Amino acid sequence: xxxxxxxxxxxxxxxxxxxxxxxxxxxxxxxxxxxxxxxxxxxxxxxxxxxxxxxxxxxxxxxxxxxxxxxxxxxxxxxxxxxxxxxxxxxxxxxxxxxxxxxxxxxxxxxxxxxxxxxxxxxxxxxxxxxxxxxxxxxxxxxxxxxxxxxxxxxxxxxxxxxxxxxxxxxxxxxxxxxxxxxxxxxxxxxxxxxxxxxxxxxxxxxxxxxxxxxxxxxxxxxxxxxxxxxxxxxxxxxxxxxxxxxxxxxxxxxxxxxxxxxxxxxxxxxxxxxxxxxxxxxxxxxxxxxxxxxxxxxxxxxxxxxxxxxxxx
Amino acid sequence: xxxxxxxxxxxxxxxxxxxxxxxxxxxxxxxxxxxxxxxxxxxxxxxxxxxxxxxxxxxxxxxxxxxxxxxxxxxxxxxxxxxxxxxxxxxxxxxxxxxxxxxxxxxxxxxxxxxxxxxxxxxxxxxxxxxxxxxxxxxxxxxxxxxxxxxxxxxxxxxxxxxxxxxxxxxxxxxxxxxxxxx
Numbered sequence: 001x002x003x004x005x006x007x008x009x010x011x012x013x014x015x016x017x018x019x020x021x022x023x024x025x026x027x028x029x030x031x032x033x034x035x036x037x038x039x040x041x042x043x044x045x046x047x048x049x050x051x052x053x054x055x056x057x058x059x060x061x062x063x064x065x066x067x068x069x070x071x072x073x074x075x076x077x078x079x080x081x082x083x084x085x086x087x088x089x090x091x092x093x094x095x096x097x098x099x100x101x102x103x104x105x106x107x108x109x110x111x112x113x114x115x116x117x118x119x120x121x122x123x124x125x126x127x128x129x130x131x132x133x134x135x136x137x138x139x140x141x142x143x144x145x146x147x148x149x150x151x152x153x154x155x156x157x158x159x160x161x162x163x164x165x166x167x168x169x170x171x172x173x174x175x176x177x178x179x180x181x182x183x184x185x186x187x188x189x190x191x192x193x194x195x196x197x198x199x200x201x202x203x204x205x206x207x208x209x210x211x212x213x214x215x216x217x218x219x220x221x222x223x224x225x226x227x228x229x230x231x232x233x234x235x236x237x238x239x240x241x242x243x244x245x246x247x248x249x250x251x252x253x254x255x256x257x258x259x260x261x262x263x264x265x266x267x268x269x270x271x272x273x274x275x276x277x278x279x280x281x282x283x284x285x286x287x288x289x290x291x292x293x294x295x296x297x298x299x300x301x302x303x304x305x306x307x308x309x310x311x312x313x314x
Numbered sequence: 315x316x317x318x319x320x321x322x323x324x325x326x327x328x329x330x331x332x333x334x335x336x337x338x339x340x341x342x343x344x345x346x347x348x349x350x351x352x353x354x355x356x357x358x359x360x361x362x363x364x365x366x367x368x369x370x371x372x373x374x375x376x377x378x379x380x381x382x383x384x385x386x387x388x389x390x391x392x393x394x395x396x397x398x399x400x401x402x403x404x405x406x407x408x409x410x411x412x413x414x415x416x417x418x419x420x421x422x423x424x425x426x427x428x429x430x431x432x433x434x435x436x437x438x439x440x441x442x443x444x445x446x447x448x449x450x451x452x453x454x455x456x457x458x459x460x461x462x463x464x465x466x467x468x469x470x471x472x473x474x475x476x477x478x479x480x481x482x483x484x485x486x487x488x489x490x491x492x493x494x495x496x497x
Contacts, residue, residue: 035384043436
């Protein structure tokens, strides 16, 4: 067997955004994630691959799913992990990002998983420190692992992503999930539409090769998969629509609307859900929804990303 | 590259059959035993042995699985070319309390087998683990691992390579020793 082992490698040392990945990279991540999903269904869900790697989860912004998912992925790979939340750290005493991270790296850390409120924070950091960086969300810019797990979940549901019609509905303007999803789905050959109030659709979004629709019913009639996004009130400095109630009436997905379509569509949501705003409870908990599958796949996809990135180390 | 054929055709088949009879000697009807082929190339040996055992009288149902050991290797990131690509694992039974026979085509340093024993733990605690290999590259072990059943033994040096071809996937059964030509 010594002559037959094959090896493939990602084309990038960091995962800063989907922009850095080519189609082969994404397929490699998916194929590796298939194997990790298999591992996660065993009685013992752990492999020793990264036992000599230390990973710091550095979160300058709140997160439940992503942080837990990364931490679990790291532990399943036997990596050592440390967690850092900006709210309880010396950042509030005036320490800069590079200083903070270099102090963490001085403790012999190999990889940084970072979430930060500023777009490009991961890219900036990757140019100034030695460690490998995984972007776990940078402002309204990118959230690559979310896009990968979304596309992976679509592939799991339909067998393939190419040719599928995906509508991303809601607050596109403030969403890093939207941008990463658009780039990832386009790379894999899916058709993408964005839908939301005019004020929440970025002006030049169609230059990314996506359709733009302002009417929810039209979007739902067009798509195979609807990815419902949350209204990011914490990023909205001005009022983009008259009231949350009006938004819920015009862009909220409910059972009645779903039943009025003449086909079955799949409902996704990156979380956290605001029940009764962008999606009602009966839709979120229905068989159309693969919201919890997305969460489950998140661990396998993140394991694949960390495993493959570790393999690109010198 | 100089090639010398170590085993093929009729003799290859006789070797497989001898291994089967040796297995039957120790495992009788295989009711407490399971066979596991190691990915990626040990599975062809495992499948062939299972097929032959079924041909031979008295052996009908044999638990057979395939084990991928990629994530358990100790040379991950020490190869020049990046992470190793995993194959799939199919083990739809519990190995708890069973006698496990691991199968691989070539035994060289022993590191694959060490990883396989590690990987197997996720499926329970076997009563016993045995090792069957088609080719034993003896005197080249880096770990204290020895096979229980051996197809053929080969004396080789590290720069040489041993390949096993299977008629199911490579059109013919053949074991070849490859030697790098001196330039």
